[in-house]
Amino acid sequence: MIQPATPSWKLPAALAATLLVGAVLGWLADGHVAVGVALVAVAEVVLLLTRIGHQTPPMMATPAAASPLQHDRFMMRSRRIASSLRDLRNAASQLPDAVVLLDRQQQIRWFNHAAENLLGLRRPQDRGAPLQQRMAGSDLADWLRRGTQEPLSDIAAPGQADSQINVSMLPFGDHEQLLLARDISHLNRLEQIRRDFVANVSHELRTPLTVIHGYLELLDLEDVPELAPVLSEMRAQSKRMGQIVEDLLTLSRLETQHQVADERVPMASLLATVRKEAEALSQGRHRIVLESTAEADLLGSPKDLHSALSNLVSNAVRYTPTGGSITIRWQRVPDGAVYSVSDTGFGIPATHLARLTERFYRISSSRSRDSGGTGLGLSIVKHVLNLHQAQLQIDSTPGVGSTFACHFGHARLLTPGGSDDD
Structure with missing residues (x-):
């Protein structure tokens, strides 16, 4: 028996509720509202198509058996579903993110207007065309050919050479896929403005801080004993501010680099230097052990690698x-070689591990300030390793200690004492 038709005034409300659910889900997923709306809208389109295919009343096969009232109700229901389908399709078409529905052969079934602008797709000629073939010559085509499930970040948009996009692929339906592409050009511009601002401010602060610290060092604490505690604190804080400025300038430089000038980095001497720095900072308060069995040098930037490796030791x-x-x-x-620093310190709760490399992120602000940290060390480590195609792995147990490990691939390893070409 066919269910009574839903009043027409309820259709816009149902559509709004559906899209609202998508917006809420997208907002919960890292603020991707448009992606959530797109997924729900396209899912509803496919669901409606499925209903159309499966809800045809049996009596339609034998029209003579259907009453005029049943026929009218069925036609009204079909028109209502078709209307909802058009509304959802139109809503998905207006989304700012590119949405492309692919079949199991990665042929294009449907795409919205944003896909025309960002990916250069054209209707109706691109419907049914293989997406990889349509994107030939672009980074997106290589990504599709590899069949990777990892998102593709910050590539030129095939349809707009001056725009950058992030792309992800989601499984959908019966071995189908949903490609989503987001225009991140405005985010990149904002990030560049932020980097320029930080670099300019840091440069402007460096000179006055150097002058202030210099005059504080000239003051003799014995001449004004009543001000000795104040002057000591001023010296310490000016020195810390100077270090923050230097670290910000280092980060700004690393963020604008895409590669390093490769040189041989003798690991034996670098490890010895790092150990001496650790002993000087520790002043006998810790037991410091060096275990070197890799028998390999590194190919990269001596200055940057020293900065990264010593940062991990000073943190420990x-x-x-x-x-x-x-x-x-x-x-x-x-798969290569690993530089690691293990300690028996306070340890880090698992909830903090994913954010440790963010600039100024601290588990305990008071503890970081008391220790003299700037909150930028691990961010510098991450950027240096990225420039050397290396990975940072952090393992920690509260109350037991932590291990920070830098994984370098075979391409970065050199035989000690050999030429730079080996």
């Missing part, structure tokens, strides 16, 4: 209580 010294131990290791692994 700062956040390990007196009497603890710190172990520096350089060892071979099947």
